[in-house]
Amino acid sequence: MDETIFEGRLKKHYEELKWLYCELYEGGQEHFGRLVEILRARFEERSASLKKLDSARAENPLWYKKNDMAGMMLYVDAFAGNLKGVKEKLGYIEECGINCIHLMPLLDSPETNNDGGYAVSDFTKVKPSLGTMGDLAELAAECHRRDINICLDFVMNHTSDEHEWARRARVGEKEYQDRYFFYDDYEIPSRFEETCPQVFPTTAPGNFTWLEETKKFVMTTFYPYQWDLNYWNPVVFHTMVDHLLNLMNQGIDIIRIDAVPYIWKRLGTNCRNLPEVHNIVRMLRMICEITCPGVLLLGEVVMEPARVVPYFGTVEKPECHMLYNVTTMATTWHTVATGDVSLLKRQMEIVNALPGEYVFLNYLRCHDDIGWGLEYEWLKGKLIDETAHKRFLSDYFTGHYYGSWARGELYNDDPASGDARLCGTTASLCGIEAALNRQDEDALSLSVRLDLTLHGYMLTQSGIPMFYSGDEIGQRNDYSYKDDEKKAADSRYVHRGEFLWDDAALRKEAGTVQNRLFDGIKKLLKIRKGHRVFLNAAAVSTRETYDVGVLCMVREYEAETLIALFNFSRENRTAWINEEGLYKDLLSGETLEAKGVLMPACGMRWLLKIESAV
DSSP states (O other): OHHHHHHHHHHHHHHHHHHHHHHHSTTHHHHHHHHHHHHHHHHHHSOHHHHHHHHHHHHOTTTTSSSOOOEEEEOHHHHHSSHHHHHHTHHHHHHTTOOEEEEOOOEEOOSSSOGGGTSOSEEEEEOTTTOOHHHHHHHHHHHHHTTOEEEEEEEOSEEETTSHHHHHHHTTOHHHHTTSOEESSSHHHHHHHHHSOOSBTTTBOSSEEEETTTTEEEEOSSOTTEEEOOTTSHHHHHHHHHHHHHHHTTTOSEEEEETGGGSOOOTTSOSSSOHHHHHHHHHHHHHHHHHOTTOEEEEOOOSOHHHHGGGGBOSSSBOOSEEEOHHHHHHHHHHHHHOOOHHHHHHHHHHHTSOTTOEEEEOSOOSSOBOOOOOHHHHGGGTOOHHHHHHHHHHHHTTOSTTOOOOOEEEEEETTTTEEEEEOOHHHHHTHHHHHHHTOHHHHHHHHHHHHHHHHHHHHSSSEEEEETTGGGTOOOOGGGGGOTTTTTOGGGGGSOOOOHHHHHGGGSTTSHHHHHHHHHHHHHHHHHHOGGGSTTSEEEEEOOSOTTEEEEEEEETTEEEEEEEEOSSSOEEEEEEEEEEEEETTTOOEEEEEEEEEOTTOEEEEEEGGGOO
């Protein structure tokens, strides 16, 4: 029976998969059979329970597009010590209203030079301090019993320089050097450098690293200790697919493909978003549909929506199931600093115009920094200079701008260009840290309200909301990283601190910051889950409020209409909308007309048309 299922799925995709493979690899027919063998072997070892889950999800392809999916990203060690600890804390995850956990990189990596786990030294092992592959499978099984999904990163672009392949390449084994980009002199690397941008020009300039022991250059797009894999070599593709399927067979539900635009290199190009990248991602989608159709692909594509969208593929030839809504995240914080919703409204209109089938993962904060990749060409029309504005944002969110309560730190600061990336927890960037330090209850109340409003805005967008662990209890910046010589140079650790379980206990104490945020976010999630107007299939649009500080979004699905209002200013404002009928504010319970709606400073409203209320 299983063999029949596999052959049926393979037959459906065989011709396209083979065609794309042979387009990438000269003489590909000779190697294609090996790829099919890998797929068959990984399918056969997939457990009966996972195959059953695959079948159920294949029959219900919209399972992840509903209004009940809510995720949380967390570091295993910071949250609960190890994988067994996470398993013991699943009750807390459920209490938060979360049914998907994104476990930050946990595969084996060096103690130092690991880029937060994104420099993998062994794709078949969990980092020993976190547990084993068996522990990961047990956690996944328990999550499935509780209807919780697991998301895991898969680093496709590179390995650590301590990976077995790298070690063997370093001692001169050509077979392994051919799995990377090795060059005897700088002639070809210099030609790459002419067209290939630098990712970290201040901290890791250039795209190549000289290896003294081999007297060769190796391509290192990100950091010198992360060696780019050579996907021109079919052995690399085969092996990475095998590693990917092995992870899926541990019970992983969502695979986040890290740095996906970079995985194919070609001389004379910027080595970003090349057609071959899309061929590979399309093949990965088909490989999943053949071996494990219950698994989703989440693409990490850090670009504006217009350039992100191609990674969804087409209806006939889909690629990623989900993509990050990166631009909206950065623009949200720009709006917090400026109190002007104009750019955010424009971005919402762009996103809302995209096909409803597209699923974005929405977030306020993540493990990484916030980069100011805003739409500066449009902002020029508002007389905003890019360099000056970036410096303003840096000053505002580090508390150096007059009147700012935000507390963050800069990462990769370049004073010459004004470029800098921002680090900090949501609570600290909203002003909660500063208000507590000053013991200013009025400022604290305003900052807590802003925090909840931002989360409400995230939940109003179509797609899947992804919380950052600790945000639900208002965890603030952790400056202790500066005392650890392994972390001190990387300010991103300011928001990667240990989860404070003592603070989490305060969620049950009325009036505490933890209680106000925890209960507030749970209420938002419960409302979202209870109304079909929050389904991904809903029509979403914006309305003019005639107040630069207030954003209006309208969601419509069947008989339900929701008007969502968000005041990004620190003053009471009025949303000068003029909608017919009576509405109920789902947050306050108040009944009102949607005309000239009063908005508290940093506040929000979810107004449901009473005629459509359930």
